Amino acid sequence: MEIITSNQNSKVKLWTSLQTQKGRKQSGTYLLDGWHLVQEALNFAAPIQAVIGTEDNRKHLPEVPQGVPAFQVTDEVARHISKTNNPQGIFAQTSLPNNSFDPQYVHSGRWLLLDRIQDPGNVGTLVRTADAAGFSGVVLSNGSADPFNPKTVRSMQGSQFHIKVIKDAELGPWISALKENDYDIYGTSLEKDSVDYKTVYPEKNFALVLGNEGQGLDPDILKETTENLHINFLGKAESLNVAVAGGILMFALN
Amino acid sequence: MEIITSNQNSKVKLWTSLQTQKGRKQSGTYLLDGWHLVQEALNFAAPIQAVIGTEDNRKHLPEVPQGVPAFQVTDEVARHISKTNNPQGIFAQTSLPNNSFDPQYVHSGRWLLLDRIQDPGNVGTLVRTADAAGFSGVVLSNGSADPFNPKTVRSMQGSQFHIKVIKDAELGPWISALKENDYDIYGTSLEKDSVDYKTVYPEKNFALVLGNEGQGLDPDILKETTENLHINFLGKAESLNVAVAGGILMFALN
Structure with a gap:
């Protein structure tokens, strides 16, 4: 598993960009922050581009589907990605749903x-x-x-x-x-x-x-x-x- | 009417302290921020220690009861007192209600x-x-x-x-x-x-x-x-x- 320690890493820059509407639109994805949301995305088989966790959290990660890239980040990187004051240190990048009328x-x-x-x-x-x-x-x-x-x-x-x-x-x-x-x-x-x-x-x-x-x-x-x-x-x-x-x-x- | 232009003014320091529980407890008061709240306090005859407004707002102030001190502040002071990003520039300092069981x-x-x-x-x-x-x-x-x-x-x-x-x-x-x-x-x-x-x-x-x-x-x-x-x-x-x-x-x- 890739271990990321710098806020300057290109993936970290991508995940941080998901805080803005522009970043979400460009990538077609948004960020789930915290255990409950990541678990819900896995339970309901949402399309997941990446699972991101600090060392402590990665150990407790539920089974991540095969082919989904998983990344370990430092506490500092986790705080950088998150918009909350005390992030749990577990995230998933997931696809924006289809918005067209059906x-x-x-x-x-x-x-x-x-x-x-x-x-x-x-x-x-x-x-x-x-x-x-x-x-x-x-x-x-x-x-x-x-x-x-x-x-x-x-x-x-x-x-x-x-x-x-x-x-x-x-x-x-x-x-x-x-x-x-x-x-x-x-x-x-x-x-x-x-x-x-x-x-x-x-x-x-x-x-x-x-x-x-x-x-x-x-x-x-x-x-x-x-x-x-x-x-x-x-x-x-x-x-x-x-x-x-x-x-x-x-x-x-x- | 007193015109206050500095964030270092002792009254401004008092009003800013009302953002914290300690400041509210010490003074026995809290701050109302914006037209609707100030108007409600006046309508319901709440005990008011001070009405504070920027120049623009002071002109439109409703009738302030006799004996209630009114202050004019600059836009910068208004932004300093307020916890909102775009304050309306009208405030009132009012008493905390009695909290005891009756x-x-x-x-x-x-x-x-x-x-x-x-x-x-x-x-x-x-x-x-x-x-x-x-x-x-x-x-x-x-x-x-x-x-x-x-x-x-x-x-x-x-x-x-x-x-x-x-x-x-x-x-x-x-x-x-x-x-x-x-x-x-x-x-x-x-x-x-x-x-x-x-x-x-x-x-x-x-x-x-x-x-x-x-x-x-x-x-x-x-x-x-x-x-x-x-x-x-x-x-x-x-x-x-x-x-x-x-x-x-x-x-x-x-």
Whole structure:
């Protein structure tokens, strides 16, 4: 196994470049940081370009599939690759999933559509929550946080290996395709013509659309939905965090 | 109005010290950063020691109560005081609320109890969600994130002015006092003897207890609850973010 001790090594430079969107795009890969994520990638047979571990971690490595290059790095290199303060010292470089629309996606299951959700933590938490709620996938519009940046990847906790995560999408065509397949589309709105989510019991496949943290859903999308939902507040808070609102709606509509 | 141009000014040093727990404890105050929070503090008549604004912001300042010192600072000083990358340039120094237990609290309303929730964003989001769900207050155990650190304050979005936020609490005596007042106490657990939250319809006042992100609820607390709840997952995710789980439970139990 190759042992890497310098931050100037070309592979280390590649792995570090995966902290940026440019680096991920150029290589078509992103980085998994920590035991849980590496294990999930192996469990779900994700395409892995490299497994990287410090000496301590390499000993405990689960079986790495044949043909996957494994590298040992120093603690200093591990800290250089990682975006966390105290990395566990175990990483995997894995392929970005295919992001293109596939007509077979919209024939079954529930989908979460995100309109310009900007906080990486919110995007990651929503993907994890959609997974827990049994959704088939999450579709992110242009202008959403990149689901494969280090912070989002940390928040997703491996859910990208369980359900589809599709980025840079045009939500309009997705909504049209879903409606053609007899989906109900639930938007979210604070307007008076919206309905209390507690009165809604979906009877067929549906998609839920959540909007930008500050501005809410694009008005053009609100016009295309089957129904727009709101959450009644009992206290004085003016809004909910979008990931919390998404969790309440996904689990209530199930 | 006093105009402050140097980061070495003693007041600037005081305001900057509020980024740390030590500084907040010594002064008995914390900092509100941004228009929304300052406005909420004024609307809810919070005790304010100082309002601080850059020249641009000072012009648009709402009416500051008589006797509250107001200060004008440079953009550079504003960036020094703030923990955000792009501060709005408007701040208020306000008193930490009283943290002691008061027997009158536990006679009415719903309470959220947090057992060692460590992420400041989670604590802040849970306080904001408890507010939206009409809870009376949030009680944080020893070992929870400080609700008055800058990141938590940002996530709370002013909800600390709407409901009680009590920190450094011993949850055991709180639970005893609540039970003496005929409260139901709902814990959260993944164990088999826990019940699906969707089957629970509270008929009287209740408290919900949420546990540490990694370890869950303290076993000693689980023994003291009336009932322990779990959320059924339909997908492959192993857990939910604690703030999302809290939101689902608070809104479902209402």
